[in-house]
Amino acid sequence: MHLQVVKKKNSSPIKELEKSQLIINEASDIVRDLSHKLISSVLIKFGLKTALQGLCEKYSNDDLSFTLNTTTQIPRYEQDFELKIFNIIQESTNNIIKHSNASATSIYMKQIDTNLLITIEDNGVGFNAENTALKKGVGLDLIKTQIKNLNGHIQITSIENKGTSIEISVPVIIA
Numbered sequence: 561m562h563l564q565v566v567k568k569k570n571s572s573p574i575k576e577l578e579k580s581q582l583i584i585n586e587a588s589d590i591v592r593d594l595s596h597k598l599i600s601s602v603l604i605k606f607g608l609k610t611a612l613q614g615l616c617e618k619y620s621n622d623d624l625s626f627t628l629n630t631t632t633q634i635p636r637y638e639q640d641f642e643l644k645i646f647n648i649i650q651e652s653t654n655n656i657i658k659h660s661n662a663s664a665t666s667i668y669m670k671q672i673d674t675n676l677l678i679t680i681e682d683n684g685v686g687f688n689a690e691n692t693a694l695k696k697g698v699g700l701d702l703i704k705t706q707i708k709n710l711n712g713h714i715q716i717t718s719i720e721n722k723g724t725s726i727e728i729s730v731p732v733i734i735a
């Protein structure tokens with residue numbers, strides 16, 4: 561619409577391009593919002609395993625693969641518990657996309673007795689997990705707080721140029 565106006569005489573291309581950019585930004589916000597809603601509705605309807613398979617498919621590309629490995633049956637849990645676990649894994653995968661430069665990510669998940677065990681591994685650049693002085697973000701701190709509130713444990717192991725592994729153990733909450 562605005563781009564067509566540019567073709568006409570006396571129009572200001574910069575102004576019309578700026579308007580087009582605004583519309584494109586708005587559209588991309590809507591798509592992102594819809595995509596979140598879709599994931600949440602899959603999570604609510606089908607549970608963690610299906611939602612995580614969707615996340616792996618969505619994030620995988622030619623440069624970086626995401627694989628989900630479940631070695632026990634993953635039943636349905638309380639909805640809020642499923643949502644918290646999903647968000648924790650999503651923040652970890654966002655970090656891998658943003659910071660790791662990895663080519664492969666594996667998410668392992670199993671339930672042993674009443675504990676859900678999750679490992680998120682990447683083969684990227686790694687980082688100094690102990691060095692709190694250099695930290696700018698809040699994502700990892702939020703994950704640690706969430707796990708603590710769920711009475712779980714988390715261990716982050718990262719080796720420079722080998723990758724990062726986040727191991728989580730959390731007591732399950734059944735509806």
Ligand SMILES: Nc1ncnc2c1ncn2[C@@H]1O[C@H](COP(=O)(O)OP(=O)(O)OP(=O)(O)O)[C@@H](O)[C@H]1O
Nearest residue numbers: 655656659660684686687696697698699700701724
């Ligand atoms: N998988 C990873 N590979 C390499 N570095 C990582 C990885 N995960 C986290 N980091 C490092 O740890 C830092 C802290 O991560 P955190 O999620 O707390 O913050 P952030 O991602 O920088 O910002 P935010 O999560 O608030 O948007 C990152 O800035 C990055 O340097």
Ligand SMILES: [Mg+2]
Nearest residue numbers: 655697699700
């Ligand atoms: Mg982060």
